[in-house]
Amino acid sequence: MLLDLRQDRYFRVPAALTDETVDWLNKAGSAPPSRLLKLLEAKAVVRTSERSAVELNERRVIVPEQLPHPAEASSMPLRGALSVTRHVASSWASLRTRSLHSLIASRRRRRGMAKTQQEAVSRETLLAYERARRWVPLKKNCLLDSLALDCWLGDRLPDRTLVFGVTLEPFLAHCWLQTPDVLLNESYDRVRRFTPILVA
Numbered sequence: 001m002l003l004d005l006r007q008d009r010y011f012r013v014p015a016a017l018t019d020e021t022v023d024w025l026n027k028a029g030s031a032p033p034s035r036l037l038k039l040l041e042a043k044a045v046v047r048t049s050e051r052s053a054v055e056l057n058e059r060r061v062i063v064p065e066q067l068p069h070p071a072e073a074s075s076m077p078l079r080g081a082l083s084v085t086r087h088v089a090s091s092w093a094s095l096r097t098r099s100l101h102s103l104i105a106s107r108r109r110r111r112g113m114a115k116t117q118q119e120a121v122s123r124e125t126l127l128a129y130e131r132a133r134r135w136v137p138l139k140k141n142c143l144l145d146s147l148a149l150d151c152w153l154g155d156r157l158p159d160r161t162l163v164f165g166v167t168l169e170p171f172l173a174h175c176w177l178q179t180p181d182v183l184l185n186e187s188y189d190r191v192r193r194f195t196p197i198l199v200a
Contacts, residue, residue, distance in 0.1 A: 001166045
């Protein structure tokens, strides 16, 4: 299964190309199969002028456990709740006016400029964010809420990543935010069903 960031879509690699594609993915630094390149061009994922620039950006991810639940979930001050609303609304607007490719590129630039010093975020803080999110009159969605939480965290947890995963039978797509150590906005029981295909 491939994720086309430019056109915001998933599509399945044909069975006849599966073995070649998996072999390429397991060999860092190797050239992509010519038949795969032709498929990517036909699907408008890769332009003809970009053929020579296609390379494997190998980045593996391990799904960690989630933070333990605190004895009591704290509430968020009004200013913090308004900040949550602002970030959710801003992310909602971005998803309707920009491509996923543009959003991921912007996120990578921000992460590249983030402070390297790690600032801890407690489970209580994340739960307070979730409680404030319930008051925002926009339907919950994994991509929307992962982007909103990512923006809200700012310079905290600079090693966090946005992960996209899929299941094949049946096809389901999901995304979540995590650090190498903990899941930030999803449960392990749900995430473990998905195979990560993109780490941003």
